[in-house]
Structure formats: structure tokens, C-alpha cells
Amino acid sequence: MSWIGNLVAVALVLGALLLWRRARRSRLWREALTALRRRRPIALTVVGVFVLIALMDTVAWTGGGGAEGVAASKPRSVLDRIFSPETFREKSYSAPFARTEFIGGAALTFPRRHPLGTDLLGDDVLYKTLKGVKVALLIGGLTCLVLIPLALLFGVSSGYFGGRIDDVVFFVMSTLASIPNLLLLIALIMALGKGTLQVCFALGITGWVGLSRITRAETLKLRELEYVQAARALGVSNLKILSQHILPNLAHLVIITFALLFTGLVLSETILSYLGIGLDGSWGRMIDQARNELSRDPIIWWNIAAASTALFVLVLCVNLIADALRDILDPRTLNERK
């Protein structure tokens, strides 16, 4: 079903372009983007590269040159085609850029061609690390896709309409928030299953409460603003008020929270992997499998180093961007610019 992946990739790129154009039309966002570009060029580039790698792993099609037998009938992504994992492998461990096997010392099939070495099954570590990019972005991105609309729905309606709705939503939020996150996550995954969709769903359910609280508080504040009250007095429909006044003013909160959630989600997936309920092909899985390699003598370090470094770089860059965004989108400076 590679066409779903291709469709998603195209949709994402188009969506990003549309958002970009919409943002450029507002002076506020234009200045914010420029400021962000100025302050964090490296972090932005790195994240951009990661997104590119993930896209390379999403666009896939069947057939085509290079593969025989079973492999030819499965869809292979751009990344797969570059690396040809079925053939580009060794028997077992080998150190980065090595010429010989780690155990035994026999000559490698592809001497000096594995920049990050190979793992227990002989798979190229660089390839596995790059495949993990898509998984990481999925964890963060897909989950937020579920989480953010949900949180906004509950938070905004609770803050805007108040009364009964607020009581109910508040109660639901408190109940869910009372269950320690990790435990609830585990319970959900055990109950629903361990597939990608279920894990992302579980992560989404455990994460929406925080954003919901924030948006509820902010909506309460926004509702009392004079121009909102004026709009209501004029009889403007609630939907219009929500979409034109409330939601755009929540955008900065959502963006910052998204960046923070993203890193939190990616980091918690490593714990899930350790517990055996993470996503296939994730860096967490790599780390979990490579855990015991450090106690071997001589030690095998490249597996765990590759996965942890990739993870660290992604999380650090997103953190840096989130930090810069928080300063740029600080309501005080926002109001000055307005």
C-alpha cells in the first residue's frame, strides 16, 4: 500500500506550502519567521534535513531496478533503493569503516563501506539510523495530529462556552490527568495492541490534557477581551468568533507546545521500546537491542552511539527552536508588534 505513503508525503508538502503562504500574509508571522531564521539557522537546517530524510523513506513504489525475488514485489522507498538493505549486509557485527568482521576477522562483503558499522544481523547501522528518522517524526507528528485538535476542541469549547460543558470537560481532564502518564500509556497499549497507530493514539490520549488546560485558560482570557465582547454584542456567530478571533490568538501557544510535546513524545518512546511496546524500527528499539553490547569485551559501541546521537541531535534542535519560538512569540513582544 505504498500509495498511501506517497499520498501522505505529497499532502504534507502541500500542506506545509499552504501554511507558509498563509503565514507570509500576516506581518506578525512574517517577522516571527524571519526572527527564527536569524536566531536558529543551524537547528532549522538540521530539522529540515531530518524531514527530508523522512520523506525519502515515505515515497515508495514497487518494482524497478536492483532487487530480485520477494523484494521486487514489495514497495521500496527512496532510502531503501539507495541502500539496498537486502544485499548491502554482512554476516554479523563489524566496526565502522572496518575491513573485517568484528567476530572472527573474516573479510567483509563490503569492506570499508559501512560508515557506522553493522549490527548483530549484519544490517548497515547508518541505514537503520536513517530509517529511524521517519519513525521518530511519526511519533511526534502523527501523535500531535491526533492530540492537538482534540486538545483544542476540549480546551476551547470548555473555556468559551463555560457552564456545564466546562464542568464536564474539566472533570474528564482531571480524571485522565490523575493517572500517571506512563502507567496510562502502558495500560492503553496493552489493551489496544502494539501497532503504530495504537501507540500513537495512546500517546495522544495521554498528552492532550496539558495543552487542553493551557488553551482553556487562554480562551477564558480571550473571551473577556473587548473586541470579542463587541463581536458578541453585534451578534456575530460563535463559530465566526472562534475561528477569527480565538483560534488565531491561540496559534502561538499551540506551536510552542507542539515543539515541546514533540521532544517529550520522542523521548518517551525510548522508554516504551525498553518495555517492549515501542515502535518498530525506532531509535528506542535500536538502543534497547544494543543495551547489552556495551558490556561485551571488546565493546560494541557504534549501534547505541548512532541511535543516541541521532535522537539527541533531533531533540536538541527541536528544543532550541522551541526556546527561540517562546522568546519570539512571547505575548508581551507580540502585543508591541501589533
Add this chain to the structure above:
Amino acid sequence: MLAFIARRLVFGFATVLGVLLVLFVLFFAVTDPDQVARRAVGERASPETYEAWKRNHGYDKPLLINRTHGAATLARYTDTLLVEHYRRMLSFDFGRSDADDAPIWQRIKEGIGPSLSLTVPLFLLGLVVGIALSLFVAFFRETYIDRSVLVLCMLGMSIASLIYIIGGQYLIGKLLRWFPISGFDPNPAVILRFLAIPVLVGVLAEFGGTVRLYRTVFLEEANRDYVRTARAKGAGEVRVMVAHVLRNALLPILTNVVLAIPFLFIGSILFESFFGIPGLGALTVEAINGNDFSTLRTMVYIGALLFIAGQILTDISYSMADPRVRLGQGVQS
């Protein structure tokens, strides 16, 4: 004040009921008792064994409506899994583990000690280090010290706790051989040796986020008008920091701290399993690996109970510590 506590308790109890409902949906409605029985007893056991197992572990009743009773009887609605679930959980009757039939309460009692012996020192040390360092950094704000510590915090926050643990075990346990990599011995003479790496690693992993958070709190307070007044009175920087900023900043910090106290009992899932500490966290991991739903259910329930208790405690302690809340808004002129 009393009315406030009463209201909080009532709301807390309502939340507990809500949590139990969520647990019910997850563990009884979504998961199939037949599957659970099959996993426990094996694929090839006879139907009677299944039924017996299900009866023993409380999975034998229907979910919501028990049609074996008459239409107008109470038992039709009370002789169900739902009611049983509520009754047992609220009376702390946790039953037996789905995996090995051991009574769950027993396991919990055994696990609390080891859990606390790890979480309490970690918590206290982390708190002291966190507050001291962030106060220090707030004092030197905008200088190189401040900026370097912030960079360190950012880097520290970006490393997964898994890496801290593995790295810590490797460096301190294997390379330097200062302390054992894992294991546990409650004997007071040797217990510290086993706790050393987990506590150190734990404090290190937390410190990035904690210092940043506390620093923000301190800086916010340090920018307030009353701090300017204190300086105008002739107070020195140290006095300003300690007697004025700290005292006010402790309020939001207190919230964080009291909220964390209940979790000390639950133990850390990650740390206990990595370091071989037989506490409640390890119990939870066992339950996950063994598909032991009844233990898992219990652990989640207890976790939620403790969290709700923590929130109530936090609200109460905050209202006692902040004179603005404690003494109310009675304005005299």
C-alpha cells in the same frame, strides 16, 4: 478552610470513580477475558479450566447486565463485572496476579521498601542540588556563568533518560568500577553501594529541566517591584536573593515538590528494572512482560490514587504557605 478541604476531598473521590471507570473500560471492555484466560492457562486446556480460572480471577461475570437474574431484581445490575470491579478496588481487595496467582497486596508490601529507598534519596538530593544551583545561577544572571549553565541544561534535557542510565552504568560501573552496576541488598551496611549509581544518574538526568524551571521562577520573582524596594532600603544582593526572592519563589516550587511526593511510593519503572531493584516499578514491568492485567490494573489504580492525594495535599499546603490565600482577602483600612 475546612470547607475548602471538604470540597477538594469530594472532588477527589469523584475523580477516583472516574479513574475506575477508565480502568474498567480498558481492562474489561476492550480486552477479552477469554484471551486473558487463554494466555494464563495455555492454549490446550479444557473449557472447564478456563471457566475455573476466570471464576477465580473475577472475569466470569458479564460486563454490565447479568441476564441470569430476573428483570426487576437489583442483582441483574449488581452481579456484574462493573460493580465487582468498583467494589473490590474501593475496598482495596486486589486479588491475585493473573500471571502467577500470587496475592497482589503481598507483592505491594514487599515492593514499597526498595522503591522508597531509591526514590527518597533521589528526590531529596535532586531538590537540594536543583534549588542551590538555580539560586546560584539566578544570582549571576546574564553573566557567563548563567549562560553556560543554561547551555548545559539544554544539552542535558535533550538526552533520553535511557541513555543516562546506560551511560552511567557503563562509565561508573564498568569503566571506573566504583559501584556495582545493578542489584539490591536491603542490608543497611551495603545498601548505599547499590543505590549510588541510580541516584547519581537520576539526579543528573533531572537536573537540566529542574534548574531551568527553578531559574525561571527565581528570575521572575527577582524582577518584581518589592525586590526593587528591598534594594532601595539598602539590602545587599545576597539578602535580596535569600530573604526576599527565595521566600516568594518557594511557593510555586512547593507545588512541584509536594506533587512529586506520592510518586515516591510508586517507584520508578525505568530505574528499578535497569538497576535490579525489586520495588513496585519492577513489579509493574513484570506485569507488562507477563501480560498480567490484574497487577497492572492495580498499579495504575494505586498510581492514580496517590496522584489525586498528592494534588489535594498540594492545594492544602499551598493555601497554608501563601499568606494571601491563608488569611483571605479581608481588607482593612
Add this chain to the structure above:
Amino acid sequence: MSAPLLTVEDLTVSFPAGRDGNARAPVVDGISLDVSPGEVLALVGESGCGKSMTALAILRLIAKPGRIEPGSRIVFDDRDILALKVTRMRALRGAGIAMIFQEPMSSLNPVRTVGNQVTEAIRLHERVSAAAARDRATQMFKRVGIPDPAGRLAAYPHQLSGGLRQRVMIAMMLVVQPRLLIADEPTTALDVTVQAQILALLRELKDELGMAILLITHDFGVVNELADRVAVMYAGRIAERGTRSEVLGRPMHPYTQGLLRSIPRLSHRGEALAEIEGVVPSLGSWPTGCRFATRCPKVFEPCDGTVPESVVLSASHHAACHEIAQRRRTAGTPSK
């Protein structure tokens, strides 16, 4: 007249401005003033003209990234403030020079009792026992008119009304009997009736302690109540200075005239409110030359290019305005 207690010369306080990291704009731009012992000098101006900054500069409480530029000079009681060591400055703050602030609610520490904060002020400067400090605090509370003074020591700021809080602030700062009090908008946040009480209290205490007051305000009513001399500030510079009767009765600078004209009067009921056209320029976009040029009804050719010098109208009355200077040159006599 005795030698001035406080002399400020060419005080410039700058803040970073614009994108360039090194560009700085002066919030206070080369102002000079002086206060003699026992007199009240009112520093008047709209918000944002730099009067609070002037006050903070005198106590060296300008926080980074603000900076007092070299070339400024502040002398208090024959001591060069800007050259003092930090420990000496601290000894001076609260004891030699005291300052009360505009917002008594946020200016008092919310988690400590007011009594505690007053005794702190005492014990920072004098070696007295806690009990003795408490006694003095009680006395001071009584002096500033706080009912049930001993009982009130244990109150927290949020439990007191605005007027009481300001009295606490005054008690706290005056208990060590400073020679100069800087009052930054002391009554702006208070009700009108309470305002009058506080002003009366300040006048009493001034006479009793022989204190000088630098009164910062934007309210001419307050000026009229309390001030001996007045300095009018606009966009970081002093526009006009003189005695109270000179500035309020015979204002010469167009800005002062505009300010006084815009005060609503009951006798003008039914007429449109007079106003000064335009808005105060923001920091960083100040015009070269006379800062008031963009709004001045008497603006003419030199105003845009050169900064007006202070024209001496009498021994005590000065105004910085090109138009006045020119009128005097052509007329050859002091303007009316």
C-alpha cells in the same frame, strides 16, 4: 539659601535601542537639577519622559541593560554618588536617601508581614535589637496615622487598603530619618480623598524631619499642594524650571503652557478639552534638535536642527526654548 543637598549635572541614562547591539538611546538626556535641604522639588512630566529613571539613577538602581553614561555627575551631601563603593551606596540607600514607589501593593513583599519589612529597614542600618526595632516600627506606624499600630505589625500587605499600604511604605522608608526622600508618584494609585491625606502627611513629616523631597508626578494638583520648586521634563530633557509660582503662574515653555491648559476646569464646562497635538515620540525615534518640535505650536526654523539652550528668565526661572531665546534677543528685555 544653603548649599544644595543634591546636585545632578548632565545626567544621561541610556538603554539599548534598535537592532544593532551597540546602539543606545538616552532615556534621560543630560539633565541637571538640584534640591536644597528642606525644600520640595517637583519633577513633572508625562509618562515615559524619564522622570522615574532619573530617580532610580540617583539611587544607582538602574538595572541592566540600562546604564548611567559617563559624564553624568550626582553629588549628595558633598559625596560623589557615582564614585561610591557599593557597600557605601547601600549604606546610603534607605538611610541618607530614601525612595517610595507608586504601587504600594506590588512594592511590598507579599509573604512577609509589614512589621517585618519595616524592622528590616531599621536593622539594615542600625544595630538594634529586634524588640527595639519593633518598638520604633510601632512608633512610626503611629506617626504616619495607622490605627492600632502594634497590632498592624503582624498584618500582610494584601490585608491592608491602598492608603494604609502607602503609609506603611512611608513609615518603612522614613523610619531611619533620611535627609532626602524621593517620592515617585506617591499618590497616583490612590483614591482622591486618600491622596490628600498622604500629601498632608508628607508635608508634616518633611517639616518635622527637616527632609528634602524630590517629588515625581504628572499631576499638577499634587505639585500645587507640596512643591516649592518645579522642573518640567519632556522626552528626557528639562523643558522649564522655576519656583512654583513662576512655573504654574507664568509658564514660558510651550510644553508647560500646553500641559497647564489641558487641565480640565469646572469653569470651562461645556467647552472642548484643550490638548497638545500629537503623541510623545517613542524612545529611539526622538527628533534631533528640540524634542518638542513635532508638537509645538510655536515651532520655527531652528527648532528642528539644534537643541535649545536653557534661557535664563530670572534667578530661579529657566526655559529651554528657541522661540523664547529669539524673543529675548529681539526685545532685549525679559519676557513678561
